[in-house]
Amino acid sequence: MPDTTPAAGRPSLRKRLRRLPITLYVGGTLVSLFVLVALVSFVWTPYPPNTLNLFNRLAPPGTPGFIFGTDRAGRDVVTELMLGARNSLYVSVVSTIVAMFLGSLIGLSIAGSKSVLQGSLTRFVDVGIALPGILTALVLASKLGPGNTTATLAIITWQVPVAARVTIGPARQILALDYVEAAYGYGRSKAYVLRRHVLPNISPLLIVLGSVMFAAAILIEAALAFLGVGVQPPTSSWGRFLNETQSLLEAAPYLMFFPGVAIVLTALGFNLLGDGLRTVLDPQQARSGLA
Amino acid sequence: MLQLRNLRVAIDDQEIINIAELDLQPGSRLGLVGESGSGKTMTAKAIAGLLPDETKVSGSVMFGGQNLLELGDRQLAKIRGKRIGFVFQDPARSLNPMMRIGKQVSEAIRLHADLKGDAVKAKVIELLQQVQLPDPEALVRRYPHQLSGGQQQRVMIAAAIAADPELLIADEPTTALDVTVQEEILRLLISLSEQRKMSLLFVSHDLGVVRFVCNQVAVIYGGNIVEAGDIDSIINRPQHRYTAALLATNPGMPKDDNFSAFIGRRLQTITGSVPAVGRFPSGCRFRNRCQHASEKCATTPPVTASSPDHRYLCWHPAQGGQS
Amino acid sequence: MTSSTTPLVSVEQMFFHYPRAKITSGGSGWTLQDISLSIALKSTVGIVGESGSGKSTLIRVMCGLLRHQQGTVQFNGKDLSEYQDDGANELRRQNQIVFQNPRRSLDPRMTIRRSLTEPIRALQNRTPDDDELVTSIKRVGLGPEVLSRFPHQLSGGQLQRVGIARSLSVNPTILYADEPVSALDVSVQAQVLNLLMDLRDQMGLTLVMVSHDLGVVSRMCEHIVVMRHGHIVEAGRTSDVLSRPSSDYTATLLKAARAASLERS
Numbered sequence: 001m002p003d004t005t006p007a008a009g010r011p012s013l014r015k016r017l018r019r020l021p022i023t024l025y026v027g028g029t030l031v032s033l034f035v036l037v038a039l040v041s042f043v044w045t046p047y048p049p050n051t052l053n054l055f056n057r058l059a060p061p062g063t064p065g066f067i068f069g070t071d072r073a074g075r076d077v078v079t080e081l082m083l084g085a086r087n088s089l090y091v092s093v094v095s096t097i098v099a100m101f102l103g104s105l106i107g108l109s110i111a112g113s114k115s116v117l118q119g120s121l122t123r124f125v126d127v128g129i130a131l132p133g134i135l136t137a138l139v140l141a142s143k144l145g146p147g148n149t150t151a152t153l154a155i156i157t158w159q160v161p162v163a164a165r166v167t168i169g170p171a172r173q174i175l176a177l178d179y180v181e182a183a184y185g186y187g188r189s190k191a192y193v194l195r196r197h198v199l200p201n202i203s204p205l206l207i208v209l210g211s212v213m214f215a216a217a218i219l220i221e222a223a224l225a226f227l228g229v230g231v232q233p234p235t236s237s238w239g240r241f242l243n244e245t246q247s248l249l250e251a252a253p254y255l256m257f258f259p260g261v262a263i264v265l266t267a268l269g270f271n272l273l274g275d276g277l278r279t280v281l282d283p284q285q286a287r288s289g290l291a
Numbered sequence: 292m293l294q295l296r297n298l299r300v301a302i303d304d305q306e307i308i309n310i311a312e313l314d315l316q317p318g319s320r321l322g323l324v325g326e327s328g329s330g331k332t333m334t335a336k337a338i339a340g341l342l343p344d345e346t347k348v349s350g351s352v353m354f355g356g357q358n359l360l361e362l363g364d365r366q367l368a369k370i371r372g373k374r375i376g377f378v379f380q381d382p383a384r385s386l387n388p389m390m391r392i393g394k395q396v397s398e399a400i401r402l403h404a405d406l407k408g409d410a411v412k413a414k415v416i417e418l419l420q421q422v423q424l425p426d427p428e429a430l431v432r433r434y435p436h437q438l439s440g441g442q443q444q445r446v447m448i449a450a451a452i453a454a455d456p457e458l459l460i461a462d463e464p465t466t467a468l469d470v471t472v473q474e475e476i477l478r479l480l481i482s483l484s485e486q487r488k489m490s491l492l493f494v495s496h497d498l499g500v501v502r503f504v505c506n507q508v509a510v511i512y513g514g515n516i517v518e519a520g521d522i523d524s525i526i527n528r529p530q531h532r533y534t535a536a537l538l539a540t541n542p543g544m545p546k547d548d549n550f551s552a553f554i555g556r557r558l559q560t561i562t563g564s565v566p567a568v569g570r571f572p573s574g575c576r577f578r579n580r581c582q583h584a585s586e587k588c589a590t591t592p593p594v595t596a597s598s599p600d601h602r603y604l605c606w607h608p609a610q611g612g613q614s
Numbered sequence: 615m616t617s618s619t620t621p622l623v624s625v626e627q628m629f630f631h632y633p634r635a636k637i638t639s640g641g642s643g644w645t646l647q648d649i650s651l652s653i654a655l656k657s658t659v660g661i662v663g664e665s666g667s668g669k670s671t672l673i674r675v676m677c678g679l680l681r682h683q684q685g686t687v688q689f690n691g692k693d694l695s696e697y698q699d700d701g702a703n704e705l706r707r708q709n710q711i712v713f714q715n716p717r718r719s720l721d722p723r724m725t726i727r728r729s730l731t732e733p734i735r736a737l738q739n740r741t742p743d744d745d746e747l748v749t750s751i752k753r754v755g756l757g758p759e760v761l762s763r764f765p766h767q768l769s770g771g772q773l774q775r776v777g778i779a780r781s782l783s784v785n786p787t788i789l790y791a792d793e794p795v796s797a798l799d800v801s802v803q804a805q806v807l808n809l810l811m812d813l814r815d816q817m818g819l820t821l822v823m824v825s826h827d828l829g830v831v832s833r834m835c836e837h838i839v840v841m842r843h844g845h846i847v848e849a850g851r852t853s854d855v856l857s858r859p860s861s862d863y864t865a866t867l868l869k870a871a872r873a874a875s876l877e878r879s
Binding site for chain 3: 114115116177178179181182183184185186187188197200201283
């Protein structure tokens with residue numbers, strides 16, 4: 001007599017939505033919020049971009065007309081944050097996605113290559129990680145000029161070896177498992193196995209990696225802006241804003257909180273979103289969830 | 292020397308172990324036999340005080356006049372290692388891969404015996420000899436990965452008996468080992484038990500192994516002891532239907548080399564499978580899978596003794612209660 | 615093309631080592647040395663040995679998953695290397711493996727339905743419909759409810775049955791089972807062994823079973839091959855080899871197995 005656990009019926013949509021992890025909601029909300037802000041900035045900001053209110057420089061928060069105050073040149077903080085969202089999100093998201101894609105592709109290929117080659121290929125990747133990212137960024141800036149594209153390329157170059165390196169180990173572990181051997185046993189090619197067996201099974205790792213890399217990208221973008229590699233004034237960026245506030249610590253110490261909190265909340269949002277996605281996509285957790 | 296009375300273990304309000312009575316005599320070797328999910332490992336952990344924090348335990352585990360369940364962590368830690376030794380299943384995982392063999396064994400000695408310096412080193416060598424490891428002087432400087440599985444397990448046993456415990460609890464100590472190595476380790480356990488008058492609690496899923504090592508056996512199913520007593524009596528004349536079924540499903544080896552009669556003969560099976568925790572029926576836990584069950588079985592059967600050293604809990608015993 | 619006396623699988627003086635092994639002049643480094651054996655159609659052969667004997671490696675070479683460096687391995691009268699392109703698919707279809715650990719042999723991210731369809735998709739280029747899958751799953755004693763489940767929702771015994779169903783879905787000629795019941799409880803072992811016996815008889819399978827357990831092999835296999843350190847120590851009919859072993863090693867194995875086994879009649 002076959003023994004089977006009873007199949008669960010499909011509960012209502014409301015119930016399924018309630019079972020979703022809270023990290024998904026919180027993270028999703030934060031991320032959507034910032035994306036929304038960035039998008040809205042194209043059609044409306046409290047003040048037109050780059051409006052210098054020379055009579056209201058370094059106005060504290062709460063000054064009529066300037067909820068969060070103004071910066072050294074009199075630019076409204078809220079406007080700066082909204083405009084900065086565009087750049088920071090653009091650079092971090094694009095660079096992270098491209099770096100993850102390329103990095104995991106390289107990592108998977110190395111994991112699937114002949115064992116005699118793997119050692120040397122992995123060393124190549126290690127060299128890539130060892131290359132100082134800032135130097136690469138400066139070299140790129142001298143060739144291509146500063147700006148968003150340069151910053152994005154620099155971050156990608158920096159992050160790809162990391163993504164690759166992190167992928168190799170787990171991919172190799174999966175390749176050693178029986179179900180992969182079974183797949184070879186019924187004639188599947190290595191490429192198929194990498195795509196259909198290894199990749200889905202390392203996806204939790206990749207999602208977490210993506211969230212961490214995104215947070216890093218935002219910070220790197222800020223550093224590059226400071227070095228003059230990123231966007232130049234008058235284009236706004238959270239990173240540039242943050243760095244400007246450093247010299248204002250005595251005059252206006254509160255100012256750094258605004259871009260700082262924006263960066264932290266966005267990074268947090270992506271982290272939580274990533275965690276929630278990971279839980280939802282895991283067949284062991286999502287009983288009758290979205291699956 | 293070890294007495295379990297009304298031992299109840301629950302996790303998340305689900306009772307997983309309920310043992311009314313279990314005894315281990317000094318110098319005796321008791322096999323605790325069950326399949327996965329039977330609660331045998333949990334029982335061993337309950338005795339050792341190694342259950343996870345979320346479990347609720349009640350009842351008594353009397354050892355040397357003390358109820359182990361009532362002792363605090365520090366007192367338990369003193370007893371563990373000194374008076375009760377442990378050997379676990381996978382030696383590769385229980386030994387620290389970064390520590391030399393000599394150091395690991397000497398740690399066990401330092402913790403529980405009052406020896407210092409050279410006396411410790413001498414004791415290490417002595418222990419390694421007692422577990423029949425060749426060339427102990429060279430072995431102490433080696434790391435675990437340089438030893439075979441069987442040698443690693445001997446090292447574990449050496450560490451476990453270092454303080455000359457009265458009781459040794461072994462949880463599936465030979466499951467991960469080759470069959471020839473297994474025989475050697477089992478013989479070692481028997482001889483250590485006899486020489487040192489050390490009791491042995493041998494937890495296993497393998498009735499054949501238990502028959503080789505132990506003189507007493509307790510069969511556990513669904514957290515309950517269903518049959519216990521002298522090993523030969525139980526294996527030759529099992530009373531509880533689960534015990535009988537377990538024996539019947541065991542492939543075993545043919546008597547008198549009669550291999551041709553063996554080949555191709557189907558094995559007996561037990562219908563259904565072990566229910567998940569909390570899904571066991573009331574009364575006799577085995578009744579949903581038992582061909583001989585009746586309405587009576589909805590109430591828990593009493594302890595019946597077919598002979599002084601053979602007790603079982605079954606309304607319809609296999610041998611009709613005859614010993 | 616093959617007469618009834620041509621063995622299904624034939625191995626002659628085969629040597630195998632893993633890719634990065636160093637072969638010394640003394641002969642160490644080889645995982646398999648000087649292996650010669652043959653498997654007759656519809657026979658049941660047990661390959662026994664302890665860890666390091668090479669028994670698991672042997673079946674992988676025999677079914678073509680690993681390539682040997684010396685000697686010949688033939689399937690159905692043809693050398694394995696001659697199975698190319700479509701022939702390669704046909705070779706894979708006729709040689710299937712059941713693995714030891716049921717939890718590792720199924721992709722945890724694929725439903726049972728998906729795992730079952732994989733071999734047919736890969737080897738026959740079509741997706742089987744649910745009727746075919748239900749027949750397949752019923753044949754191994756499971757109900758159609760398991761099709762939409764994930765591996766973590768099934769027990770070890772159920773998963774092993776799924777593994778068997780998966781390998782049989784393409785109607786192989788020979789089934790290699792690598793310690794198919796070692797990871798299962800004794801009572802579940804009996805169920806799965808009986809299932810293998812029934813399926814073998816129903817489908818006319820040739821069954822090659824690797825096991826460290828002499829008791830299991832003496833129940834299932836009329837022929838036995840004893841291995842040690844990459845060599846074949848002895849081979850023949852199980853009843854002959856085990857009642858009158860010609861090698862001391864086999865005798866030692868037997869003695870150890872008997873010591874820790876129950877005597878049954």
